[in-house]
Each structure stands twice: as C-alpha cells, then as structure tokens.
Amino acid sequence: MFLVSFVPLQPDLPLGSPHERSDAARNRERLLCAARELVDEFGAEALTMDALACKAKVGKGTVFRRFGSRAGLMMTLLSDAESDFQRAFMFGPPPLGPGASPAERLTAFGEGRIYFVLENGELLKAAGAATRNRFDVPATKLSHRHMEVLLREAGIADPWVMAMSLTYALDPERIVDDVRVRGISPKRLTDSWRDVVARLMRPA
C-alpha cells in the first residue's frame, strides 16, 4: 500500500514550516474567522481583501502573506469540504470509491461533484476566477487525475485529454451559472452527465 498524501488544498506556504510564530497563528485564525463571517453575510463574490484585512484588524500585507492571493484564501476556506469529497472518491465506499466499475465510478464522481459545486459554488467560482489557469487549483488537478485513471481503465485512447474535456465540462462556473443564471435544474445536469458517461464508456 502506498503512502498517500492529500493534495494540499491551500498553497499555504512552503510546506514544513519549522514553527509558526505565535502572532502569525493568531492572525491566521482571526483572518479565517473574519473571512467566514464576511462570506456568510455578503457572499464570497463580495469579499474584498481590504474589507477582510480591516475586519480582522490586520494589515493588508498580512492577508497576502498568509494566503498568497484571493484564490488562495478561497481554497483555504474550501479545504475542509474538499478534503471530505476527496476522501470519498479515493477511499470511500462504491460507487464513488473503489469497488465499482470505472463507468459507475465516473458517473458517481460527476454527480458528486455537481452537488458539491452547488453547495460551495460561490467559493469555487471565486477560487477559480481569481487564478491564472484555473487548472492550477490543486483540487482540480486531482480531479483530473482521478478521471484520467478511470478513463484509462475503460480503455479510452487518450485519457489525459479526455479527462481534461470532462474537467472543463464540470467547471464550477459553468455549473453554477447553468443552475442559477440559466435556470437549469441540477437533475438535468446530473442526468446529462450520466448520459455522457454512459455513451463515452459503453463498449463499441
């Protein structure tokens, strides 16, 4: 059995920091707390780094030292939920986790992701929007890798590229906007996903 380490969901600085100074720890807590309050009250979209610094009674530089960027902050805020989902599709029970066929797992993965996105949509959109190459969101990379493996098992010719296509088809911005802006029901999205996977993976 391999020693698996989770993808760090927040790029929270060069791993293995020897010791976090006490003032740094205190400020990080203050910032996360303030950020959660602001998101709850006004939504992730509306959160500005200045407002956060102000609310947490901290200098703006400190905010960026902690999180690197707005996207980094959003990823940190997401990390608990993402970790749960990661665990579920990597180690959880089938059909999401190992034990089911690739097609079943991929179907379950997409459905899970759609619901996950709908619950954490604002955060995910904000995390993706604020980043060059939304693909450099670590969770997205892992997602891609997972789909790639399943597609390979199913005998797809170029699983890497096809996984990329599917990654983009599950883009948070797309899902959130389909549901909230264009009025598509989540059920239509998951049904269509089932259909896509079934068609892609059924034997010739």
Place this chain on the structure above:
Amino acid sequence: MFLVSFVPLQPDLPLGSPHERSDAARNRERLLCAARELVDEFGAEALTMDALACKAKVGKGTVFRRFGSRAGLMMTLLSDAESDFQRAFMFGPPPLGPGASPAERLTAFGEGRIYFVLENGELLKAAGAATRNRFDVPATKLSHRHMEVLLREAGIADPWVMAMSLTYALDPERIVDDVRVRGISPKRLTDSWRDVVARLMRPA
C-alpha cells in the same frame, strides 16, 4: 429561405444607430488601428485600456464608450475572423456546413474551432476572461446553439445541456493552455474530440 442575420460579434452599441457622428467614426478608426498595433507588438494579454487610449490620442472615456469593456474591444478585434468561421459552419460546404451527418458536422466543427482558437487564442482568451459568464460572448452562444441542433438531430436526450458541456470542453482558455502551457499537440486535441463525438453519437 429565412433571412438570417449574423450574431453581432461586437456589442457595438444599440443597433441601427441613426448616424455615426464624424468625430466618433474617426476615433473608432484610430482606436481599432492603435489596438491592432498594440496587440501585434505586445500581445493581447498586455493591452491595457489606458495604453490604448493614450496611443490613440483619445480620452479613456471614449474607449469605453466605443467598446463597452475590454472584452468588447477584443470581440470587435475578432469579429472578422469569427464571421468567417460562422459562415463556414452555417452555410459552407460539408462536412462543416450543411449536407453531412450531424456526427460528421460536429466533428468538423470541433476541429475547426480548435484550430480557430489556436490562431486567435490570445484575443479569445482576453475576450472570455474579461467577461463575467464567458457564455455571454455572443459567438459562444451561437456555437452552443449550433451544437445543440446537431445533437438534437442525433437524438440526444438533452441536447441543450450536452451542448453546454461540449462548449466548455472547447473553451479557448482550455485549448490554449493545453497546447501552450501543458504541451499537448493540437493533433491530440482534435483526435480526442473525434473520439468523443464518435462515442457520444454512435447508435446504441
């Protein structure tokens, strides 16, 4: 035969402007010219609205009056090329235009779009990035509609949603980054697209 009007690629103000004032026309020309020079020299990514205003010897307000936003400017810059591609898949010869089977047309459409994106990648990325809901890029809407029609002809259950999935899979940012950042060859992209379409549309 229907009277078909092209989707206006630049939201270049409330259609049917009665008369464009001569100074406005002059400035529009100056702006487009300056914009093209800046893009040629430094790339679309690097074009700033201030620099454009300055180079065109025009106030910044004028730039935004003309084009509405950075995205609007990019769309205007793209409009010739986009129109050609639109014409090709709507009225041109098969397999891109009418006359071939839906599967063939969809395959050709994706391939065409991939090459189109690779030629005009910077502009497209800039146009899409600068817009909330990249779906409100008019050309994207038309693209979606085209794919929806083809999918419906092929008997797909929810062509609207599936077309949306495919739209995102052909996202300019995705394609450009796959090729330029992640080193995927265009051929792998088009091959994978062929594969996806073949699998999606082959009869049960």
Place this chain on the structure above:
DNA sequence: ATAGAAAGCGGACTGCGGTCCGTTTAGTAT
C-alpha cells in the same frame, strides 16, 4: 536577562478596469 536575526507586520503605493460628469463639438432647424 540580553542581543541578534529572522519572521512577521502594516499600510502606502501601483496598475488596472471601469464610471462620472462638466465641457466641447457635430449636425440640424431656422
């Protein structure tokens, strides 16, 4: 306890997209 070094801090500053509004100018009606 104390001194030195490194990590952390804060907020002024930059650059950008986009808005606002008082001023100018092109067309039109007389």
Place this chain on the structure above:
DNA sequence: ATACTAAACGGACCGCAGTCCGCTTTCTAT
C-alpha cells in the same frame, strides 16, 4: 450665419488585487 440639442469627449476619480519596504515582534543562542 445662428442658435439649439444631443452626442461625443476626456480625464479625474473609484474600488480592487497585489507589491514593497521600513518597522516591530517573536524566538533563539548565549
């Protein structure tokens, strides 16, 4: 020609993400 009006103009201004750098705090070694 003249006066009037609506359109166009320009650039100061705003809010935001992200950077910079001189100052402060915490930890460590003695």
